[in-house]
Amino acid sequence: MTSAEAQSSPELPSPQEPALQLHEAGVRFGDRTLWEQVNLSLAAGEFLAVLGPNGSGKSTFLKTLLGMQRLSAGTAQVLGAPVRRGSSRVGYIPQHHTLDPQTPLRARDLVALGLEGHRYGLPWASRATRTRVQNLLDDVGAGSYADRPVGLLSGGEQQRLRAAQALADDPALLLCDEPLHSLDLHHQQAITELIRRQAVERAAAVVFVTHEINPVIEHVDRVLYFARGQHRLGTVAEVMRSCVLSELYQAPVEVIEHRGRIVVFAEHLEGYHDHDPATEDQL
Numbered sequence: 001m002t003s004a005e006a007q008s009s010p011e012l013p014s015p016q017e018p019a020l021q022l023h024e025a026g027v028r029f030g031d032r033t034l035w036e037q038v039n040l041s042l043a044a045g046e047f048l049a050v051l052g053p054n055g056s057g058k059s060t061f062l063k064t065l066l067g068m069q070r071l072s073a074g075t076a077q078v079l080g081a082p083v084r085r086g087s088s089r090v091g092y093i094p095q096h097h098t099l100d101p102q103t104p105l106r107a108r109d110l111v112a113l114g115l116e117g118h119r120y121g122l123p124w125a126s127r128a129t130r131t132r133v134q135n136l137l138d139d140v141g142a143g144s145y146a147d148r149p150v151g152l153l154s155g156g157e158q159q160r161l162r163a164a165q166a167l168a169d170d171p172a173l174l175l176c177d178e179p180l181h182s183l184d185l186h187h188q189q190a191i192t193e194l195i196r197r198q199a200v201e202r203a204a205a206v207v208f209v210t211h212e213i214n215p216v217i218e219h220v221d222r223v224l225y226f227a228r229g230q231h232r233l234g235t236v237a238e239v240m241r242s243c244v245l246s247e248l249y250q251a252p253v254e255v256i257e258h259r260g261r262i263v264v265f266a267e268h269l270e271g272y273h274d275h276d277p278a279t280e281d282q283l
């Protein structure tokens with residue numbers, strides 16, 4: 001790479017640059033507005049929790065930041081440059097899905113795919129690479145199944161590998177889509193701790209989509225809450241309030257704080273899905 005290329009590289013934002021900057025951003029599918037007018041500037045090291053019912057557009061939000069889904073309105077900048085696909089500085093833990101049992105990879109190969117060179121099929125080149133992958137496997141408690149075929153592992157075991165893969169390249173922005181799904185408490189804590197360390201020690205900005213805020217509540221700087229085509233953005237204390245969520249859902253919601261945990265009560269939220277005509281009629 002020439003020095004002129006290095007200077008103009010979108011991979012090298014200045015340290016003061018926000019990790020994420022959205023201006024009047026929105027996504028529509030046909031005549032349905034998933035969300036709109038999102039204005040957000042996320043600093044390095046900041047931890048954003050994204051909440052909302054099924055179907056409210058949380059995964060789509062991450063996909064717009066990955067360049068997998070176009071915005072219908074507004075703009076998004078990631079690490080100081082317009083969104084593009086495949087940046088090695090963005091780590092992504094996709095929403096849980098079960099891999100094909102025939103997938104011809106071992107656990108350690110899946111983690112290695114998170115290292116840039118390996119995406120292009122480079123062989124197991126250096127000792128440093130092998131050590132890095134082994135450390136990641138140990139960090140997520142996957143050492144004991146490192147050489148097993150990924151397709152034969154349990155959902156939780158696969159999920160831990162996805163977390164290791166996303167962290168492999170020391171991302172400056174980490175996008176996590178319900179990363180604690182299908183994990184037991186012990187592994188939830190281990191994965192949460194790894195993500196927290198990436199934020200605190202490596203100054204990565206974290207966008208953490210979750211159903212449940214409590215497992216990460218002590219790490220959360222701000223909450224982005226989607227529902228009914230609208231959103232609320234602010235600190236936990238600002239957003240997780242009865243009046244704020246009742247207004248967002250257009251239905252009574254009670255938020256109770258107890259010993260640092262938050263419980264959200266709402267009759268209409270039982271089995272609520274954001275685009276289900278049956279529940280929408282009730283609102």
Ligand SMILES: Nc1ncnc2c1ncn2[C@@H]1O[C@H](COP(=O)(O)OP(=O)(O)O)[C@@H](O)[C@H]1O
Nearest residue numbers: 029034052053054055056057058059060061275
């Ligand atoms: N490419 C698409 N075309 C049309 N509708 C879509 C598309 N992608 C997602 N949707 C719809 O948008 C809604 C939100 O999806 P998603 O972002 O996955 O929600 P969440 O992650 O909050 O559960 C869903 O109803 C989904 O069916």
Ligand SMILES: [Mg+2]
Nearest residue numbers: 058059060095
């Ligand atoms: Mg989702």
